[in-house]
Amino acid sequence: MSEDIVAGLRAALGDERVLVGDRIPDRARSDWSGDHKGRPLAVVRPETTAHVSQTLALCSAHGVPIVPQGGMTGLAGGADPIDGGIALSLERMSGIEELDPVMATMTVLSGTPLETVQKAADDAGMMFPLDLGARGSCTIGGNLSTNAGGNRVIRYGMARDHVLGLEVVLPSGEVLSSLNKLVKNNAGYDLKQLFIGSEGTLGIITRAVLRLQPKPVSSTSAIVGCRDFAALLEVLRRTRARLGPTLSAFEFMWPSFLDFMVEHIEGVQRPLAGRHGAYALIEASGFEMGKDREQLEACLGELMAEGVIDDAVVAQSERESQTFWRIREGVAEYPRIVGITVPYDIGMQTGDIGTFVEALERTLNARWPDALVHFFGHIGDSNLHIVVGRLARENLGELNDIVYGAVRAAGGTVSAEHGIGTHKKPYLGYTRSPGELALMLSIKRALDPKNILNPGKVIG
Amino acid sequence: MSEDIVAGLRAALGDERVLVGDRIPDRARSDWSGDHKGRPLAVVRPETTAHVSQTLALCSAHGVPIVPQGGMTGLAGGADPIDGGIALSLERMSGIEELDPVMATMTVLSGTPLETVQKAADDAGMMFPLDLGARGSCTIGGNLSTNAGGNRVIRYGMARDHVLGLEVVLPSGEVLSSLNKLVKNNAGYDLKQLFIGSEGTLGIITRAVLRLQPKPVSSTSAIVGCRDFAALLEVLRRTRARLGPTLSAFEFMWPSFLDFMVEHIEGVQRPLAGRHGAYALIEASGFEMGKDREQLEACLGELMAEGVIDDAVVAQSERESQTFWRIREGVAEYPRIVGITVPYDIGMQTGDIGTFVEALERTLNARWPDALVHFFGHIGDSNLHIVVGRLARENLGELNDIVYGAVRAAGGTVSAEHGIGTHKKPYLGYTRSPGELALMLSIKRALDPKNILNPGKVIG
Numbered sequence: 001m002s003e004d005i006v007a008g009l010r011a012a013l014g015d016e017r018v019l020v021g022d023r024i025p026d027r028a029r030s031d032w033s034g035d036h037k038g039r040p041l042a043v044v045r046p047e048t049t050a051h052v053s054q055t056l057a058l059c060s061a062h063g064v065p066i067v068p069q070g071g072m073t074g075l076a077g078g079a080d081p082i083d084g085g086i087a088l089s090l091e092r093m094s095g096i097e098e099l100d101p102v103m104a105t106m107t108v109l110s111g112t113p114l115e116t117v118q119k120a121a122d123d124a125g126m127m128f129p130l131d132l133g134a135r136g137s138c139t140i141g142g143n144l145s146t147n148a149g150g151n152r153v154i155r156y157g158m159a160r161d162h163v164l165g166l167e168v169v170l171p172s173g174e175v176l177s178s179l180n181k182l183v184k185n186n187a188g189y190d191l192k193q194l195f196i197g198s199e200g201t202l203g204i205i206t207r208a209v210l211r212l213q214p215k216p217v218s219s220t221s222a223i224v225g226c227r228d229f230a231a232l233l234e235v236l237r238r239t240r241a242r243l244g245p246t247l248s249a250f251e252f253m254w255p256s257f258l259d260f261m262v263e264h265i266e267g268v269q270r271p272l273a274g275r276h277g278a279y280a281l282i283e284a285s286g287f288e289m290g291k292d293r294e295q296l297e298a299c300l301g302e303l304m305a306e307g308v309i310d311d312a313v314v315a316q317s318e319r320e321s322q323t324f325w326r327i328r329e330g331v332a333e334y335p336r337i338v339g340i341t342v343p344y345d346i347g348m349q350t351g352d353i354g355t356f357v358e359a360l361e362r363t364l365n366a367r368w369p370d371a372l373v374h375f376f377g378h379i380g381d382s383n384l385h386i387v388v389g390r391l392a393r394e395n396l397g398e399l400n401d402i403v404y405g406a407v408r409a410a411g412g413t414v415s416a417e418h419g420i421g422t423h424k425k426p427y428l429g430y431t432r433s434p435g436e437l438a439l440m441l442s443i444k445r446a447l448d449p450k451n452i453l454n455p456g457k458v459i460g
Numbered sequence: 461m462s463e464d465i466v467a468g469l470r471a472a473l474g475d476e477r478v479l480v481g482d483r484i485p486d487r488a489r490s491d492w493s494g495d496h497k498g499r500p501l502a503v504v505r506p507e508t509t510a511h512v513s514q515t516l517a518l519c520s521a522h523g524v525p526i527v528p529q530g531g532m533t534g535l536a537g538g539a540d541p542i543d544g545g546i547a548l549s550l551e552r553m554s555g556i557e558e559l560d561p562v563m564a565t566m567t568v569l570s571g572t573p574l575e576t577v578q579k580a581a582d583d584a585g586m587m588f589p590l591d592l593g594a595r596g597s598c599t600i601g602g603n604l605s606t607n608a609g610g611n612r613v614i615r616y617g618m619a620r621d622h623v624l625g626l627e628v629v630l631p632s633g634e635v636l637s638s639l640n641k642l643v644k645n646n647a648g649y650d651l652k653q654l655f656i657g658s659e660g661t662l663g664i665i666t667r668a669v670l671r672l673q674p675k676p677v678s679s680t681s682a683i684v685g686c687r688d689f690a691a692l693l694e695v696l697r698r699t700r701a702r703l704g705p706t707l708s709a710f711e712f713m714w715p716s717f718l719d720f721m722v723e724h725i726e727g728v729q730r731p732l733a734g735r736h737g738a739y740a741l742i743e744a745s746g747f748e749m750g751k752d753r754e755q756l757e758a759c760l761g762e763l764m765a766e767g768v769i770d771d772a773v774v775a776q777s778e779r780e781s782q783t784f785w786r787i788r789e790g791v792a793e794y795p796r797i798v799g800i801t802v803p804y805d806i807g808m809q810t811g812d813i814g815t816f817v818e819a820l821e822r823t824l825n826a827r828w829p830d831a832l833v834h835f836f837g838h839i840g841d842s843n844l845h846i847v848v849g850r851l852a853r854e855n856l857g858e859l860n861d862i863v864y865g866a867v868r869a870a871g872g873t874v875s876a877e878h879g880i881g882t883h884k885k886p887y888l889g890y891t892r893s894p895g896e897l898a899l900m901l902s903i904k905r906a907l908d909p910k911n912i913l914n915p916g917k918v919i920g
Contacts, residue, residue: 100691102811103842104700116516125701136782149644158644161621176895182807183841184609184618184876186657186893187884188918189900193653197646214704233562241585244674244747245705287704287753295748347642381643382563417642424647431647435636439907440649446906447899458648 005062005086006042017315023088028087031074032134033423034340038081040067047092049167049175049206051063051395056204056453057173059086065455068200070111070142073134075343076421078146078199078457080219089139093206094335096120104212105164105181110141110205117210127215129156133332141205149417154240154380155248155285156213158417159196165209166192171448182211194447199419202447216285220293220299221321224312225276229354232278234308236350236380239282242299246292249283251328251380254357258372261330265339268326272311276356280379281328283321327378330403334387338372341389342396344403347382348412355383360406364388367402368395420458428459465522465546466502472514479503480833490549491534492594493883496799498541500527507552509627509635509666516664516913517633519546527913528660530571530602533594535803536881538606538659538917547564550601556580564672565576565624565641570601570665577670586672589616593792601665607657609877614700614840615708615745616673618877619656625669626652631908641669654907659879660914662907676745679708680753681781682760684772685736689814692738694768697812699742702759706752709743711788712839714817720834721790724797728786732771738814740839741788743781784798788836794847798832801849804863808872810842817844820866824848827862843876852891880918888919 009018019025020042028043030036041064046052059066063083072079081087090111098107104126106119115135121128130143132150142148144166148159156162165180178191195203226232232252239247258279262270274280282300286292296314303309315321333340348356357375364373372389388399404414408430415424415431429437440459444451451460469478475742479485480502481705488503490496501524506512519526525545532539541547550571558567564586568577575595581588590603592610602608604626608619612882625640637652655663692712699707722730732739742760746752749909756774763769775781794801808816817835824833832849848859864874868890875884876892900919904911911920 101808102697103809145648147650149646157621160650161617168900174895176899177893178896180873181809181868182843182873182876184613184807184838184843185873185874185891186607186609186877186879187873188804188880188888188896189903190607190620190653190657191896191899193650196901197650214701216704237562241674243746246747285708287702345646347644349560349563349641359572383644385641410757413640413642413647415646417646418641419646420648429647431645433637435634436638436648436651439630439636439651442906443649443654443903444900447710 005064007059009042009044009055010059012058013044013046015053017045017047017051019045024164027072028069028081028089031072031077031079033075033077033343036077036080039083040081040087041084043087043089045092049169050268051099052088052169052204053173053175054207055086055088056169056171059173059452060450063452065452067454068145068204070139071134071137073115073138074142074146074421075418076415077423078419078421078454079142080404080422081449082455088204090139099124100181103181106210106212107179108140108208110208111139114138114140114143117167121212125215126212128162128210129213130159130162132327140208140210144196144208145198145200146419149378149381149383151249151251151378153378154250155245160193162211163192163196163208164211166195166205167207168195168203168205170203171450171453176203179207179209183242194443195417199458200422201444201458202453214287217237217287218289218292218313219283219285219321220296221281221283221324222296222312222314223321223324224282224300224309225274226278226309227271228277229357231308232280232379233350235280235303238303239299240380243284243295246284246286246295247282248285249281250380251281252377253279253281253328254375255279257374257376258327261327265326265330265333268323271313271324271327274311276310281324331387334389339391341372341387342391342399343418344386345416345418346384346386346403346407346412346414347416348384348407350379350382350411352410353379356406356410360403363402381416400427422457425458465518465524465551468518469502469504469515472510472518473506474502477505477507477511479505486542487532488529488549491532491537491539493535493537493803494830496537496540499543500541500547501544503547503549505549505552509629512629512664512666513546513633513635515546515548516629516631519912520632520657520706520910523910523912525912526772527914528605528664530599531573531594531597533598534602534606534881535878536875537883538879538914539602540882542916548664550599560582560641566670566672567639568600568668568670570599570668571599574598574600574603581672582675585675587675588670589673590619592661593789600668600670602687604656604665605658605660606879609838609841609843611709611711611838613838614710620653622669622671623656623668625664626655627667628655628663628665631662631910634700636663639667639669639757643671654903659881659918659920661904662913663845668827674747677747678749678752679743679781680733680756680775681783682742682756682772682774682786683731684740684742685732685734685768686738686769688737688755689817691768692839693810695740695763696761699759700840703744703755706744706746706755707742708745709741710840711741712837713739713741714835715739715836716879717836721787725790725793728783728873731773731784731787734771741784790804791847798849802848802851802859803878804846805843805876805878806846806863806867806872806874807843808867808870809877810839812870813839813844816866816870820863823862841876860887882917885918
């Protein structure tokens with residue numbers, strides 16, 4: 001059977017689009033999250049929607065599983081190939097097909113890198129606000145299929161909020177064209193919602209109509225230090241109320257995280273003289289030159305006068321802003337500095353995060369005194385990241401049990417933004433009720449009755 | 461069979477919650493859109509989710525159709541009862557259960573009026589941004605099930621964008637509790653999206669966790685007059701780029717609409733001296749007192765100097781802002797002034813709207829010279845309203861064919877915000893492809909296999 005489908009794919013798409021054996025690239029074997037080495041039967045590299053459709057029709061006919069792949073920057077195993085199945089790489093379906101300045105939309109092929117989309121919007125005097133560390137490698141199709149979050153969710157929302165229309169290939173090979181460009185369209189069920197965030201288990205996104213935003217004319221950043229997490233929450237509440245939509249990022253950093261980055265990232269200085277109990281990197285972006293800095297300074301000045309903030313520094317130049325962000329984006333350097341790390345993207349009610357971090361840090365330090373345990377995250381969105389490094393691989397199960405057990409006890413989510421993939425699948429029930437899981441399974445069965453599309457991921 | 465279910469409902473819920481015969485109120489027989497007079501077997505008025513669950517379980521067991529009802533302010537027939545079926549009024553499930561200032565969320569029962577939600581948010585120093593003319597009568601459950609739009613979509617998005625979690629009763633009577641409060645939660649499929657905008661055909665919303673926004677501290681409005689629609693579009697593009705998120709409404713009014721409202725709405729003056737080819741009501745809302753007015757004046761001043769705007773007036777007081785809005789909200793007075801009217805809520809690419817309006821106005825004036833034909837709408841969201849009055853009822857079919865035929869030719873949507881209900885169901889295929897319709901039907905069948913939930917509406 002496996003020979004049949006490879007022969008069928010070659011006949012339909014041409015040999016050069018169907019890689020087998022030694023020609024299968026290493027990058028198709030695993031996402032960024034680890035050392036998985038999948039052994040797919042073939043890697044298919046379509047260039048058109050018709051190629052994707054033919055591939056899915058063949059997989060459906062042969063009952064062979066298929067896994068869509070974008071930039072492979074996922075952290076949950078969702079794009080890891082299935083042994084003996086087909087890996088479908090969208091990397092050759094890349095490009096911007098239309099930028100409509102009147103509708104403020106951009107129509108793109110799903111393999112287009114996020115950074116390409118951001119730059120094209122910027123060149124046209126607009127903004128595509130989705131932004132995350134992997135921007136240079138990740139693709140828009142991957143961003144949408146995982147409903148990516150990132151740095152600006154507090155102001156602009158998740159990937160879901162930036163999509164108006166999709167073209168999707170269903171498991172049967174049927175092409176669902178729903179390339180809507182209208183912000184308001186209530187003509188029946190909003191089908192695109194099914195494919196956003198379902199991690200390639202219901203259909204394969206081939207095109208998207210993205211929504212662009214007006215581009216702020218200026219932006220500034222600040223780092224604040226507070227005595228504890230509770231004080232930092234008050235800073236969040238006050239800056240949000242005072243700045244409204246000018247507040248474009250509010251990133252929380254635990255002291256050990258900041259200390260580590262200052263020590264290891266070249267060219268980065270300690271932003272504040274003393275050491276504080278909790279830090280935040282705050283960004284304000286506005287539509288009047290310099291006004292955002294003025295507003296941010298006034299707001300932080302008040303909070304210092306009231307004793308809510310212990311110390312703060314507002315960047316006086318774009319360059320200084322960038323050095324602040326290099327501390328936060330130092331996470332990209334973990335592989336170089338400590339090797340493989342385990343990344344978590346949990347979420348819970350914001351008010352619970354401080355005590356959660358303190359308790360979990362104690363537990364993990366007691367259990368594995370030599371491990372690296374860092375906390376940071378998009379606190380304005382209730383999203384806490386934990387990175388654990390310098391821990392032997394055989395401890396991963398116990399680590400997951402401890403972390404996700406604590407999340408369950410806190411009534412939180414096991415994934416705020418990375419998705420479920422395979423890594424968090426055993427823990428999905430910690431966040432979702434049996435009724436929710438059953439309904440997800442009904443949807444999966446209705447859309448993919450043969451269970452060929454990314455089977456074993458997320459649900460089912 | 462009909463006696464069985466009424467007896468069953470009475471036994472389960474108590475007689476006073478099951479109205480039959482003469483006790484069925486007139487308002488349960490039709491939504492605001494017309495003179496439908498449905499004859500439901502009974503009107504059920506649950507007070508708890510358990511009541512809703514029992515009702516659905518009985519309808520499911522007996523195969524009796526059931527229609528959820530909120531404030532009955534819909535304009536598409538979606539809440540019209542089905543003859544011989546059950547009408548389920550959520551009006552007694554009203555109330556705010558929690559307002560969480562840290563998470564900026566509000567948990568409400570679905571029968572709560574929109575205005576009650578808006579006021580509670582305002583009292584807590586925050587804002588629930590969804591706003592529409594029917595705010596005093598419509599319920600949040602109706603807003604969510606129709607994915608309501610309204611006046612502030614350009615800044616804050618649709619009803620869908622204001623929901624974090626839902627409690628839903630499925631057709632079987634099973635209660636799906638998904639009362640998530642986190643802005644970011646990627647743990648599996650985002651099930652709430654299924655129930656938002658599906659007009660009560662997949663489940664009945666009983667509770668919702670709503671997302672609140674920071675409350676702007678000041679707001680101002682302006683009316684501008686331009687030579688034509690193309691110039692008005694340039695005003696939209698420029699104010700959007702210049703004001704960013706401060707731009708909170710951009711409402712288009714065709715000259716005949718403005719003339720009519722100025723003539724018929726008491727206390728409203730003509731806002732600009734001359735008569736112009738196209739008007740807009742613009743609102744700016746900001747986080748620094750008076751700054752929004754300053755910004756709006758500067759932006760409109762530039763556009764006047766360039767000749768894009770012919771004339772403009774910026775409100776100098778909250779009171780003057782209100783009089784501007786009374787022109788736009790004069791639509792609520794149509795029943796008093798002209799009797800029954802036919803409301804359309806179509807959408808299309810913004811750049812096409814000017815020529816579309818001119819051509820359709822000519823066609824309709826030629827066909828029915830005595831009819832009232834008005835154009836206005838949320839132009840920043842590509843949403844055009846048409847109101848037709850003083851037309852004999854027997855012409856409705858022909859009118860729909862003309863209007864929706866023009867929408868189809870323009871590649872637009874037959875419903876931008878009101879939904880499909882029954883009125884637009886014959887025209888859904890003008891906007892959605894056979895593939896989209898088939899997928900909607902698959903979803904409907906997967907979730908409501910017995911087809912008891914609002915059958916015959918939207919799809920199926």
